[in-house]
Amino acid sequence: MKKLKEEEAQKIIEQLWFRHTDNTIIAVLQDYMTKDVLMVGHMNKEAVFRTLTSGYVHFWSLSRKKLWLKGETSGHYQLVKDFKIDCDGDAMVFLVESVGPVCHTGNRTCFYRSSTDLIK
């Protein structure tokens, strides 16, 4: 698991552009082994800070308007192995090790609906 020092996390946060709803960036979770995209969520400054310093993915919930440690109720934590920032700093990719399914439906990924399922 990757954990940063507070000053390293601040340095990352300075590179970010919190331009999306509720002053957030977009966070894409990608399985560090299979490279499957598991989930897309939003992070405000505090969620990024906590994610980087604890090594556990935290989100800002747009629906509930609160900070949210992914797995806090389900136990399905997302452990950060590595991360990347995009060119304009409004999105990050987190390579994660997923404890159990990511999706609240019980599926391994939130992107379990494929084109063939959807247009048959």
Added chain:
Amino acid sequence: MKKLKEEEAQKIIEQLWFRHTDNTIIAVLQDYMTKDVLMVGHMNKEAVFRTLTSGYVHFWSLSRKKLWLKGETSGHYQLVKDFKIDCDGDAMVFLVESVGPVCHTGNRTCFYRSSTDLIK
């Protein structure tokens, strides 16, 4: 390249929740071969429709407030090979074949800044 009929595209659009800025969903582009995440953008209803029926990725530009065929000026089109929808319908993953670099910086992916570059 994957191209849908108009009625198939409408069926997909009915599954989506355009909840983000300017009535959009989040679109993650992923290389269909390497599975690298290449870019994150937004799509409104028309951008999704045009993407699915033409097989070329279209976005809604949040900055320019206009529809945008990715590659229209650079020639770096993104050809849709397949796609997925997430559990609540506010995000899609597009597996693409990328003609040239995706990023306006000339990098293959917009996520070219890695954690090791950023905190050294």
